[in-house]
Amino acid sequence: MPGILTDSVRSQIDEIELDSSRPLVICDADEVLFEFVRSLEHYLDTRDHYLDLQSFAITGNIKHKETKVPFPASGMKDLLADFFATSTRDMSPVPGAAEALAALARHAQIIILTNMPEEHREDRLAALERHNMSYPVVANDGAKGAAAAALSERTGDPVFFLDDLPPNISSVRRGVPHATIIHFIGDIRLAKLLGPAPDCDHRIDDWVEAQRVIEETIARARG
Template sequence: MTEILDPSHVRLADRPLVVCDVDDVVLHFVAPFQDFLRKEGHELLPRSFRLTGNIVSIETQAVLEQADVQRLIETFFELQENWQFPFDFVVETLNALSSDADVVFLTAMPPRYWQHRRRLLDRLGLAFPLIASEEPKGPVMRRLHGERPLPSIFIDDMAHQLHSVRDHLPQSLLLHMMPDSPLHVLAPKPDGIVRAADWPHAADLIRSHIAPKDA
């Protein structure tokens, strides 16, 4: 349980580091959340890149208040093992990369749902260390990688998290990955950061980054 918040307990080898977000990068979030909402009698009508203000009652079309949206999100995280599923090629890609690099999951999720996510990732064959934190990811990434003179890679779907890591660990390779969802179409785009189209593309970019420079 020490991996929930404190990255100092993640033991890294003397090799490159790949740090990866989970929701809508490793596991689908928006698509199964929409299915979950419909089961609860609600629907997501993307009009901006946020959930509050865009979830309505199917019956009345009334917009749900923030407290109700938060309750639905927390219920979804409680039940995530029944709803979330992996992106194509993510399992084989990360397991292949783990032969040459340490892989760590850094998920922006309330830490109380760490065990639920841990069970789901393990069941999928993604038994890499998992850190759950609601703080910006740049400082976490910095504490994790420190001053090690080794390549580091950070993958996320959120522009602000990519920018946070760039501010705290500018030598990292930053990769922007996100699904083709109606909500993500409205998302802010990270400035000057490479977009990985899918996991095979991400693997190519990562292997190029970690390859010995004199090879």
């Protein structure tokens, strides 16, 4: 589902200056711009747990270091909230992301559309700034299609969307049917656990290649 546009997301989008004639790159943050899984592993290490990447999932794969007992699904919401509260500012960037976005910003507007608690938006902005990725951030909750549609209505074509999670990709496919969608998974171990999302146009896990495809698509659109 493309989802619904919440008041919070609408007002965040309203605050962004958008150019109706420029192409748009909508980019996820966790596991596309930031090393989410590695950061989560550091966090878990300090709390006697570890991530046993048996499948493309966090829930069920977090285990106690000694007992190997899986962390309960019922506690995941609180655990992730605490992780974002303590770790958002210190997450390390995916290699090549800042350089690729800087190059793409010459041809397109870059917007970061991230699913995270809005109270940590300032931390995310600080981490992005520290790693030379100061672009507008929209803190979203759930399906991303409605937010992507609202952004694309106010910009030019082509529109690009990058994300690691197939449900987000399906949502944007419905919300912005003409978008060029890149399924991108920054962590090599995670990337091996999942094939291309059914609704993506390209599966690319490397920023040099993603930049090339986006630049070629923009050049083709310009004729």
